[in-house]
Amino acid sequence: MLKKTAINKISELAAVLMEKGTLLAPVKEAAGFNFREISDAGQVNLHFHNTIISPKSAFFPQMEDFVRYQTGKSILEAAPVELNLKPVFLFGVRPCDVKSFEIMDIHFSGTGAVDPYWKKRREAATIFGHAFDLNEAADPAEFYHTLGIGAADPQGSDIFMVTKDNDLLFKSITPKGKKLLEELTMLTEASAGDRKYFEDYIARGHDYKTRFASVEPKAIATEFESIFDNREFWKNVSNACLSCGVCTFVCPTCYCFDICDETLFNKGTRRRVWDACMFTDFTLEASGHNPRTNVYQRLRQKICHKYSFSIRKYGVISCVGCGRCTRYCPVNIDIFSIVEQAVKAKWYKRL
């Protein structure tokens, strides 16, 4: 089913979605765009390239409360935090980020142990994918095409959106999306021309090059395994790394978290907050021993996790090429350049 609306009427659509549930959409903030819960329909702004923080925060917020308790009282009195979710509409997610949900599903629900918080949030959400603007040049930091993700891939979205001049075209991809699209009566039926445009756009998305390279996951995994102990290589690529947490916090496929008990005046909450493998205390053990004291060990862990361990274990690269880590790195470290260097490392004599 293909429907459409004028872009300047987007706030009307937003108002309808807000009535149906919670709307999460890109909002312009001081530093750039971010997905936020919309309280005023006029806030929705689709003139963005991509957000700073990835949309993973919709399903895996930076801070999630689990249990509230009081110190000195029985554990039986502690109250688990229940999620009572209204339907969530995640509006305007770029194709590469949509792909990241699939990868995150592996960790949070695909391998046996199911994270109820992730699962509930995921089930409550309807994803509105939004194609990149193909007339605009790609950001030099991005490389999703290199990883085989098109700039207008509708897979994974429930409804996929494409901009046509001053109109926004909506196509339902899943039954859930179809049902919703039928309910949105304010959208008008698209013409045959629109339909053709939509199909062409998706096809064109595959030719939208981000970087002129392509990768073979199996080969990369092997390369990284072979250079895992090449300390010289890792020290060299991590020379500039500050070991801050920017790359992991903005990454759509980083899922490490820390469980903390935060207590104040006898009242406390057990919650999880994002953690980053780039922090020194990430691997700090209770004994005081820290297996990853050096920057190169932490950077190696991060890159190998995405490009080697994940491929070995689940067969997918745990990276979608959105380019956020590169764009927001304070010292401009580019993860894909490291991958390229790793592949060449065999021939590297003195690194």
Next chain:
Amino acid sequence: MSFEPKILGIACNWCTYTGADLAGTTRLEYPQNLRVVRVMCSSRINPSFIFRAFQLGADGVLVGGCHPGDCHYNTGNLYARRRLAVTRKILEFAGIEPGRFRVEWISASEGNKFAEVVTEFTRQIKNLGPQNKFKISQ
């Protein structure tokens, strides 16, 4: 009900704390709003104590130390003077009324001064009203 502020007092063991003792033994009256914590020297005070006190609900913080030159450890309060001056500027720039934080030099024999300072400071905090900026809401 009138506003009864919570005031944290951090007093150095050798001068101000002894001065407070003297105020007590000479039966001087001063407001009960002050809760005193004893430290060995005013330079032992980590500025984070002060930020944390404001977060945990203090309406004012009073720091007491020996008079400059009289420090039990010779130079402790000279370091503290510079450090706490910076703390004051930081609180001020963050938007806390500078009057909520005060440093006084009170020696062991100045029980009178201790009582006076506490009375005066409590009055000042009462005028400023409750501190809600840093306070963690529960």
Next chain:
Amino acid sequence: MTSSFKSIEENLKAEAGKLLESGRVEIVLAYGRGYDENHPMPFVAKHPSDVANMVFNEYCIHNLARYLVRYPRGTKIAVAVKAADCRAVIQLIQEEKIKRDDVVFLGIPVYGMKNPKTGEIIDSKTTCGMYNPVLYDVLLGEEVHGQKIVSPYDVLADYEAMDKEARWAFWKKEFDRCIRCYACRKACPMCYCDPCFIDQSKPRWGDKSPQSHGNLMYHLTRFHHLAGRCIDCGECSRACPVDIPLYLFHKKVAKECEEMFGQAAGMSIDDKPALVNFRVDDSDKILE
């Protein structure tokens, strides 16, 4: 008009090559190619042949003093320093983190540096406003003269004019945006504590979750720890992914310290950091 970046780059390569070949230093900290021209990266040369990869252009804004403390004590290091970075190295020498004899200052007199994220010129707005390194062993270009001297504290005027309610509202809004990625402390050349106070669990100074009170505690204490030591390079605010203007607070604290103690951070290797020093005749007025 801008500095001649090309000639600085040539001089940098030549000097670095000489130093590495003669064995005077083991490591040269400079700038290298990033993923594109606007995004150069800090670069470490350990061999004379590495110098070919060095670059210098208007986007080489990173403060390389950050990396000095990473190497074992006694490692001979040459470091490319702009005016603010130079002050950072001097400050590190004052704090005895490194020795003067172990460092070779490759001074870069420069103006017109640009922030790659926004493209704006950063001289004096977010940095210390100086053009020539305070101290150098080798100067890699002509000293800059005739540029407008702007006080680095000029940008503070609007914030100082706010009343306390407005200031609190401003900073609360800014700190609430913090995502606690700690890029500010990691990019800061003066933040070398291990562990950082915020990572300690006994006592726990601030919560790990990115809530207002933990953020406030983290930032205020960090400003305090950098009082009299911040050399105003502005790296913290440039590293911040959500663009919190930390430099404003740092500048304010630096300004107050300069007024109270009569000494700016990192201006001479013979100074002592203002807060680990005292004068018997410091006035009690500073506490009022």
